[in-house]
């Protein structure tokens with residue numbers, strides 16, 4: 001599993017305050033802490049508190065702060081092409097990067113895929129287009145197919161493509177998580193090699209009171225359906241242990257009596 005740590009996001013108070021104070025310390029600390037807890041990739045999101053015309057510069061500062069302590073892959077999390085370019089450029093000076101993300105409108109796909117190609121970056125493609133979040137499995141698959149086609153047209157290798165079916169809070173639409181599971185199992189059949197499949201897990205439990213329980217249960221089901229990347233909180237050790245166990249039970253890692261410890265030591 002590619003664990004994409006979600007904690008460097010201006011929506012969290014610690015990071016929002018560090019951005020306001022231009023203090024790189026808490027950003028560096030959060031990067032190291034997430035990697036120590038099993039993140040492979042770090043999501044970088046300036047949050048919504050930063051005014052639009054300052055987001056590119058704040059993104060550059062966040063990425064450079066993280067790059068002082070790690071050359072791990074960074075997922076640059078922003079919808080605007082201009083901010084994305086600044087973030088990807090800064091991240092790839094010392095290590096790999098993933099564009100997080102593009103939506104599925106043809107013109108948007110073309111410009112973001114061109115950027116992925118230019119920087120040899122990965123790219124996350126959301127099941128969203130001009131009609132909003134695709135609600136049905138068929139509509140999500142259609143956008144997934146369009147995204148894979150756009151990657152091929154732009155010369156972006158499929159190993160660099162991540163499809164995101166979009167998970168929304170279960171307390172808004174209780175039928176949606178099941179549709180996402182069905183979509184995950186079908187995304188894998190869209191191409192050969194198959195695209196990666198990713199979700200922003202914590203969206204699912206926003207506003208709910210049993211957040212960790214809901215996240216953990218769904219992650220296990222999604223892994224069984226074929227999920228191979230997840231944006232979530234690696235500091236939730238229970239969640240990480242369930243993920244590691246699910247992978248062991250699916251024969252993706254070797255069983256031993258100390259498989260949990262072995263996983264951490266392999267980081």
Ligand code: THG
Nearest residue numbers: 006011012013077100101124164199200202203231
């Ligand atoms: N897909 C992709 N990228 C994404 C998402 C996605 N990036 C953003 C988001 N969704 C994933 N990241 C988060 C980060 C935090 C939370 C949810 C998703 C979260 N935050 C607390 C809340 O809102 O309650 C904030 C807690 C606090 O303020 O301390 O839940 O779907 N590709």
